[in-house]
Amino acid sequence: MPRTFQGKIRDAQDRSDSALCVGLDPRSDRLPSACRRAAKPFLAFCQQVVDATADLVCAFKPQYACFAATGAFDELRTLIAYIHENHPDVPVILDAKRGDIGDVSALYAKEVFEVFDADAATVNPYLGWDAVEPFTRVPGRGAIVLCHTSNPGSPWLQEFPEGAPVYLRVAERAAKEDAGNLALVVGATFPEQLAAVRAKAPDVPFLVPGVGAQSGDLEAVFANGLAADGSGLVVSASRSVIFAGRGTNWIDGVATAATVLRDDMRRARDAAIAAR
Amino acid sequence: MPRTFQGKIRDAQDRSDSALCVGLDPRSDRLPSACRRAAKPFLAFCQQVVDATADLVCAFKPQYACFAATGAFDELRTLIAYIHENHPDVPVILDAKRGDIGDVSALYAKEVFEVFDADAATVNPYLGWDAVEPFTRVPGRGAIVLCHTSNPGSPWLQEFPEGAPVYLRVAERAAKEDAGNLALVVGATFPEQLAAVRAKAPDVPFLVPGVGAQSGDLEAVFANGLAADGSGLVVSASRSVIFAGRGTNWIDGVATAATVLRDDMRRARDAAIAAR
Numbered sequence: 323m324p325r326t327f328q329g330k331i332r333d334a335q336d337r338s339d340s341a342l343c344v345g346l347d348p349r350s351d352r353l354p355s356a357c358r359r360a361a362k363p364f365l366a367f368c369q370q371v372v373d374a375t376a377d378l379v380c381a382f383k384p385q386y387a388c389f390a391a392t393g394a395f396d397e398l399r400t401l402i403a404y405i406h407e408n409h410p411d412v413p414v415i416l417d418a419k420r421g422d423i424g425d426v427s428a429l430y431a432k433e434v435f436e437v438f439d440a441d442a443a444t445v446n447p448y449l450g451w452d453a454v455e456p457f458t459r460v461p462g463r464g465a466i467v468l469c470h471t472s473n474p475g476s477p478w479l480q481e482f483p484e485g486a487p488v489y490l491r492v493a494e495r496a497a498k499e500d501a502g503n504l505a506l507v508v509g510a511t512f513p514e515q516l517a518a519v520r521a522k523a524p525d526v527p528f529l530v531p532g533v534g535a536q537s538g539d540l541e542a543v544f545a546n547g548l549a550a551d552g553s554g555l556v557v558s559a560s561r562s563v564i565f566a567g568r569g570t571n572w573i574d575g576v577a578t579a580a581t582v583l584r585d586d587m588r589r590a591r592d593a594a595i596a597a598r
Numbered sequence: 599m600p601r602t603f604q605g606k607i608r609d610a611q612d613r614s615d616s617a618l619c620v621g622l623d624p625r626s627d628r629l630p631s632a633c634r635r636a637a638k639p640f641l642a643f644c645q646q647v648v649d650a651t652a653d654l655v656c657a658f659k660p661q662y663a664c665f666a667a668t669g670a671f672d673e674l675r676t677l678i679a680y681i682h683e684n685h686p687d688v689p690v691i692l693d694a695k696r697g698d699i700g701d702v703s704a705l706y707a708k709e710v711f712e713v714f715d716a717d718a719a720t721v722n723p724y725l726g727w728d729a730v731e732p733f734t735r736v737p738g739r740g741a742i743v744l745c746h747t748s749n750p751g752s753p754w755l756q757e758f759p760e761g762a763p764v765y766l767r768v769a770e771r772a773a774k775e776d777a778g779n780l781a782l783v784v785g786a787t788f789p790e791q792l793a794a795v796r797a798k799a800p801d802v803p804f805l806v807p808g809v810g811a812q813s814g815d816l817e818a819v820f821a822n823g824l825a826a827d828g829s830g831l832v833v834s835a836s837r838s839v840i841f842a843g844r845g846t847n848w849i850d851g852v853a854t855a856a857t858v859l860r861d862d863m864r865r866a867r868d869a870a871i872a873a874r
Contacts, residue, residue, distance in 0.1 A: 387702045388705060390706065391706070391709050393709075395671050399669070419696070429661075432667040437667065448755060449695075449722075449752060450754045452751035475726025475727050475728035477726070478727060480724070483762060
């Protein structure tokens with residue numbers, strides 16, 4: 323039987339002993355000068371980041387918007403193919419925030435899984451579960467559904483109404499629909515809500531953004547977010563890792579930042595398990 | 599002072615006396631055979647649809663997913679440039695359902711307004727208003743925010759909770775933030791909810807999908823959705839218009855379907871105004 327998307331993530335975590343997901347969010351104005359001069363600057367930059375961190379991570383998460391903002395669709399496609407070819411054990415999550423009425427969502431699933439060949443995509447549940455479903459029916463692939471996002475404006479809709487908020491409705495639905503092909507986005511910047519989502523969805527993996535530049539607290543993330551078996555967390559950092567280097571040896575700074583974060587996550591996980 | 603996005607729509611409606619927006623949703627398996635053999639099949643098909651219907655519409659709405667599902671990004675870009683060049687009075691709404699945390703949403707706004715040069719995009723409010731805002735600050739461009747969508751699964755999140763549903767929270771916010779640069783997506787398949795949104799957002803234009811293939815009722819849409827001044831509705835139809843033709847003269851069927859719908863909409867509008 324082929325592995326599920328959750329199975330891929332578990333295998334990658336077992337191999338690397340890492341909860342770290344490196345977000346590939348290239349920005350023209352922050353690239354090292356050598357990459358800026360390359361024919362395909364985003365690709366040149368991300369390939370080096372990928373090679374330097376593949377052993378330290380359980381997933382890569384390219385940010386669709388970064389590539390789309392300059393029309394660099396081919397660079398995104400080539401990058402994902404490069405990861406599969408050179409680091410076949412590392413799943414690729416395309417952070418694309420897709421979601422539309424059912425038959426249109428099916429076209430987006432085609433974009434994500436066929437055109438870009440990602441293992442999973444982030445999916446927006448506003449339109450309803452028919453928007454999510456097309457991303458869940460391809461064997462080995464998955465949908466990572468927005469639940470409680472890390473941005474300051476998220477409570478306005480997601481924590482509405484008080485008492486029975488939308489984000490917990492999404493968490494309950496994911497727990498009910500889960501067949502090894504789902505995960506939830508829960509931001510590190512809202513640790514109490516993270517615990518509430520874990521209570522509603524005990525076994526669903528979380529993709530947790532917001533630890534690096536957005537400064538969420540790792541200890542709280544692991545204390546509140548781990549599943550009963552000590553797994554269940556994929557914690558992503560983007561800018562704080564990929565732009566950590568300076569000068570010609572910039573890539574060493576990237577590897578160091580990723581190593582430090584991976585180790586911090588191991589410690590936070592072990593502390594959370596010990597405190598039970 | 600440059601026109602706002604709403605001003606562009608109003609001007610296009612005054613010129614055409616039409617509420618019809620033709621959705622450009624090409625699908626490989628439904629193209630006329632002559633288009634299928636073209637080097638750029640989606641482009642060849644859509645250019646003909648655009649030329650045959652430009653006088654009958656107040657907007658065109660290319661569906662991002664249709665192009666993305668086959669990686670036809672260049673065809674989408676060329677199509678929008680073609681509309682601006684040949685039909686400069688017809689605004690282009692890119693149906694892309696974008697939305698992310700603020701600085702990432704700003705990259706999506708760059709994709710929509712710079713890479714694809716659309717006048718507006720559909721935007722998903724789940725992440726909060728910081729996801730919408732980047733689409734509202736470019737002069738002359740606009741954000742069309744999902745409010746109550748036309749699909750059967752939409753009530754699960756959008757009508758939750760009973761009494762003070764999410765979709766009316768979105769409508770109220772849009773009414774408050776509107777500066778000529780906003781519209782709301784409200785599906786024709788939910789006519790009572792359309793009236794409720796109009797009550798909360800008296801002056802915000804609506805983009806109304808769901809009349810053709812999804813068979814919403816035009817009379818109810820105009821009776822419940824018109825603004826006080828008799829404007830405020832952009833009603834979109836895609837498959838029921840663009841795939842209406844057969845054989846070598848397929849484009850005549852497209853023009854006829856668009857004309858019939860435009861006329862039906864005029865009648866429905868006039869009846870709604872007369873019934874006040």
